[in-house]
Amino acid sequence: MTRPAVERTFVMVKPDGVQRGLIGEIIKRMEQRGLQVVALKMVKPSVEHVSAHYPTDDVWIKRLGDKGFNVFNELGIDLKKAMGTTDNLEAGKKVRQWLIDYMTVAPVVAMVIEGIHARDMVRKIVGPTLPNKAEIGTIRGDYSVDSPAAANVEKRSIKNLVHASETKEEAEKEIAHWFSAEEIHEWDRPDHKAMF
Numbered sequence: 277m278t279r280p281a282v283e284r285t286f287v288m289v290k291p292d293g294v295q296r297g298l299i300g301e302i303i304k305r306m307e308q309r310g311l312q313v314v315a316l317k318m319v320k321p322s323v324e325h326v327s328a329h330y331p332t333d334d335v336w337i338k339r340l341g342d343k344g345f346n347v348f349n350e351l352g353i354d355l356k357k358a359m360g361t362t363d364n365l366e367a368g369k370k371v372r373q374w375l376i377d378y379m380t381v382a383p384v385v386a387m388v389i390e391g392i393h394a395r396d397m398v399r400k401i402v403g404p405t406l407p408n409k410a411e412i413g414t415i416r417g418d419y420s421v422d423s424p425a426a427a428n429v430e431k432r433s434i435k436n437l438v439h440a441s442e443t444k445e446e447a448e449k450e451i452a453h454w455f456s457a458e459e460i461h462e463w464d465r466p467d468h469k470a471m472f
């Protein structure tokens with residue numbers, strides 16, 4: 277952690293990734309890019325733990341509502357019919373609850389990933405939130421197909437295999453939420469000396 281470009285980020289294989297046997301594939305894609313696992317564990321999280329993992333502020337919840345609203349607007353689907361509301365905060369609250377239900381059905385694999393620009397690198401490897409819009413070559417683009425149009429009408433979260441922190445603040449909060457300092461390891465990958 278001595279070089280300024282080296283960052284840590286929090287990554288989690290979600291229950292669908294675990295249930296589909298994709299733990300190894302997901303970790304492989306980060307390791308092959310030159311990122312390093314510095315903490316790792318399988319956990320069956322409680323509702324309370326998952327609820328505290330996701331932000332509770334209105335800005336974040338509205339953004340969650342908007343992700344589905346944008347898709348419904350694109351498809352010309354009536355927001356009231358699809359989500360029961362035209363208010364992005366109300367819609368976001370519903371999605372947040374579905375997300376907590378999804379994240380607690382099976383174990384997850386939580387990890388801390390370290391490396392050059394680790395947050396951005398991991399988000400690129402994972403791909404954007406909506407699997408139907410994720411590019412081929414990303415984890416979500418190669419292994420998932422879900423969309424708000426499919427998920428929201430069934431009152432469930434989008435299944436997109438992986439969670440990855442979006443900002444520095446999110447990464448710091450999430451690492452501390454899932455790992456103690458003793459569970460995070462300082463170690464060197466000798467091959468990285470040939471990479472950067």
Ligand code: IDP
Pocket residue numbers: 339340341343344345371374375404405406424427428432433434435436438439440442
């Ligand atoms: P991210 O996982 O790409 O960072 P966020 O916007 O932080 O995406 O949303 C958290 C999670 O909420 C997503 O990964 C997805 O599982 C779920 N989600 C987001 N938008 C919707 C939606 O419109 N319907 C159902 N689930 C959603």
Ligand code: MG
Pocket residue numbers: 440442
């Ligand atoms: Mg997010």
